[in-house]
Amino acid sequence: MVTIKDISKRCGFSTSTVSKALNNSLEIGQETTAIIRKTALEMGYLPNTAARSLKTNRSNNLGVLFIDEMQSGLSHEYFSGVINSFKVEAERLGYDITFISHNIGNMQMSYYDHSVYRKCDGVVIACVDFSDPAVVELIHSEIPTVTIDHIFNDCTAILSDNLTGAKDLVHHIYEYGHRKIAFIHGENTSVTKRRLAGFHKACDALGIKVPDEYxxxxxxxxxxSSGLATRELLNLPDPPTCIMYPDDFSFIGGMNEIEKHSLTIPDDISVVGYDGIYLSQVLRPKLSTFKQNTEALGKEAAAHLVESIVDKKTYLPKQIWIAGELWIGDSVKNLNFE
Amino acid sequence: MVTIKDISKRCGFSTSTVSKALNNSLEIGQETTAIIRKTALEMGYLPNTAARSLKTNRSNNLGVLFIDEMQSGLSHEYFSGVINSFKVEAERLGYDITFISHNIGNMQMSYYDHSVYRKCDGVVIACVDFSDPAVVELIHSEIPTVTIDHIFNDCTAILSDNLTGAKDLVHHIYEYGHRKIAFIHGENTSVTKRRLAGFHKACDALGIKVPDEYxxxxxxxxxxSSGLATRELLNLPDPPTCIMYPDDFSFIGGMNEIEKHSLTIPDDISVVGYDGIYLSQVLRPKLSTFKQNTEALGKEAAAHLVESIVDKKTYLPKQIWIAGELWIGDSVKNLNFE
DNA sequence: AACAGTAACGAACACGTTTTCGTAACTGTG
DNA sequence: CACAGTTACGAAAACGTGTTCGTTACTGTT
Structure with missing residues (x-):
């Protein structure tokens, strides 16, 4: 391990000067800086993160908190996309990432303690139970945090625009001539609330009356669960002509149920998903869906988290809405040409 | 931040004694140890990882290296499963994990340099191009490494038993009366080689002659690509009665193609996948497949990596084969009852 | 020439641990 | 009681940085 001291010996400058030169201090002459940087490169110097972190109380390390129960976190393409993009941008900005958990070794630790323990400069929070006191503790701590898809006071939130997403889907379905639109929604989260709001807003604007059983x-x-809901919808005396699913993957359950009823998509029944995962684009008929911009979500999360770390004094929490994109496939029948 | 010094002041023992007591040194009396541990708990003491790491040259941090291009790493359920399990076991053993990459900030870094930079005690390597010199450099370095699904000299490998997997699938298909079995395989990796070996071994043992075009x-x-291969197979003068796919997800392409030929699964053509991802179990008909034990793979990888770190002097590299499980669905027709 | 001002560098300390070594008190043995 | 051996603890150094504060030497002004 070549240290700052080795460089100091090699080129005759003191360790202080070397340290300053490597940190681009204006205090040091250009020529000396050049010499020092050159020998550092030659000797293959790598800064000792531990020593640096000990001294500066910063680690260039970001925490990622997402729920790991049932392994649903990483295997969900939406979150894995967001996290992957977060990772790429964080690394571009010079930060590594560490997963935050609540048990490390035999110690039971709060999320906050773990973040302190690992000296995370900031933490991004996604896919968790936002009512969990341990999560709230972390968010209200002195550690900069950014949440994804959930709004907290005094905390920057990166949000996929679920209201517009649901609205755009309804409008697309409407334009294709459908008036009987059912909506199967996910569990009660703020995401679901926004989508429901978008759905009803669009329906109201278009003059569509939605019966409760839709x-x-x-x-x-x-x-x-989506399959069960689909069955109930198909067995209604007046079934919908189009069903909106909680997400692309859940649609598989609906697909099976529809086939069981000897119906075909989209001729007998139209469907749309949500997310725009890989699967949706390889199914036949291709699924019409709303693509969430996971890349932008992760990238913005990293960018704002780092910004809030660097400008800790002046930074003001924001809410960043990330637009998605309507992806029209072949799963909605155009009734206008009948 | 409460430090060891604060504890020292509070309970009257020197910092050396406090440090030793907290590290369970036998040098310290039971009573004193108890007192020190108690006050540490009361004061909410958390060890300073940076200081500890600086002193001991260990970080309690494991690196995870997997390719991130095309975001295919995390979004592939097989690897996300392995990594998630790795993470859980690593945390149980007191280690955090950090992703290893080759560009951090504006610095371009080799995987090895990054691992050194982050002071990783060990690195697990999965889903990469194992012929990449940068990967080889890391594996041959002094840093303990464990590879997944690839064998290197002097490096512990955790391997999903692909030979048995392919063999079991062939046997199952054979038992159901099929004699014309086609195999669509993935790109040329050691995993593919093992599966091909298993396939041919089983066919030979069962006396099945496999024409090249199968x-x-x-x-x-x-x-x-699996869809294209499927088309070619279906258009053969003497098409197979069962097709084996590279993985469950790829099968979707085959599924579309089969439907396009107005054939139904399994009545007209039988299929099997590989992996046992969530999707395979919700498709109808349920896909017969070979479930890879991602949980065991990740767990064993973490366990052996940690073992090789702790017993660095005496540890000998091993090859651990992880058995999978044949999952029989409804995608292979039983021809014996015709 | 005297002076202030600045540019460029070094000495020394501190960050919070772990670890080596020394020392005092205690224990048991003859 | 003398002695060796053990037990329990503390003093001090070290890990590799960043930073504060001096200290030179040089520049330009009057």
Whole structure:
């Protein structure tokens, strides 16, 4: 391990000067800086993060907190996309990432303690139970945090625009001539609330009356519950002509149920998903869906988190809405040409 | 931040004694240890990882290296499963994990340099191009490493038993009366080689002659290439009665193609996948597949990596084969009852 | 020439641990 | 009681940085 001291010996400048030169201090002459940087490169110097962190109380390390129960976090393409993009941008900005958990070794630790323990400069929070006191503790702590898809006071939130997403889907379905639109929604979260709001707003604006039995509750990422809801919808005396699913993956449950009823998509029944995962684009018929911009979500989260760390004094919490994109596939029948 | 010094002042023992007591040194009396641990708990003491790491040259941090191009790493359920399990076991053993990359900030860094920079006690390597010199450099360095699904000299490897997997699938298909079995395999990796070996071994043992045109090359996780291969197979003068796919997800491409030929699964054509991802179990008909034990893979990887770190002097590299499980769905027709 | 001002560098300390070594008190043995 | 051996603890150094505060030497002004 080559240290700052080795460089100091090699080129005759003191360790203080070397340290300053490597940190681009204006205090040091240009020529000396050049010499020092050159020998550092030659000797293969790598700064000792531990020593640096000990001295500066910063780690260039960002925490990622997401729920890991049932392994649903990483395996959900939406979150894995967001986290991956977060990672790429964080690394570009010079930060590594560490997962925050509540048990490390045999110690039971709060999320906050773990973040302190690992000296995270900031933490991004996604896909968790936002009512969990441990999560709230972390958010209200002195550690900069950014949440994804949930709004907290005094904390920057990066939000996928679910209201517009649901609205755009309804409008698309409406334009294709449908008036009987059912909506199977996920469990009761702020995301779901926004989508429901968008759905009703669009329907109201378009003059569509939605009977209560067209609104069904299911769970995200769970084809079984969506399948059950689909069955109930198809068995209604006056079934819908189009069904909106909680997400692309859940639609698989609906697909099975529709096939079981000997119906075909989109000729007998139209459907749309949500998310725009890989799967949605390889199914036939191709699924019409609303693509969430996971790349932008992760990138913005990293960018704002770092900004809030660097400008800790002046930074003001913001809410960043990330637009998505309507992806029109072949799963909604155009009734206008009948 | 409460430090060891604060504890020292509070309970009258020197910092050396406090440090030793907190590290369970036998040098310190039981009573004193109890007192010190108690006050540490009361004061909410958390060890300063930076200081500790600086002194001991260990970080209690494990690196995870997997390729991130095309975001295919995290979004592939197989790898996300392995990594998640790795994370859980690593945390149980007192380690955090950090992703290893080759560009951090504006510095371009080798994987090895990044691992040194972050003071990783060890690194697990998965889902990368194992011929990449940067990967080889890391594996041959002094940093303990464990590879997943690839064998290197002098490096512990955790391997999903792909040979048995392919063999078991063939046997299952054979038992159901099929004699014309096609195999669409993924790109040329050691995993693919093992599966091909298993396939041919089983066919030989069962006395099945496999015509060359029944073996098709496609890509993993790519329904399009599997769809093309499927088309070619279905258009053969003497088409197979069962098709084996590179993985469950790729099968979607085959599914579309089969439907396009107005054939139904499994009545007209039988299929099996590989992996046992969530999707395979919610499709109808349920996909027969070979479930890879991602949980065991990740857990064993973490356990052996930590073991090789702790017993650095005496540890000998091993190869650990992880068995999978045949999951029989409804996608293979039983021809014995005709 | 005297002076203030600045530019460029070094000495020394501190960050919070772990660890080596020394020392005092205690224990048991003859 | 003398002695060796053990137990329990403390003093001090070290890990590799960043930073504060001096200290030179040089520049330009009057």
């Amino acid at each position: 609104i069904k509750a299911a769970r995200y990422h769970d084809p079984r | 073996i098709k090359a496609a890509r993993y996780h790519d329904p399009r």
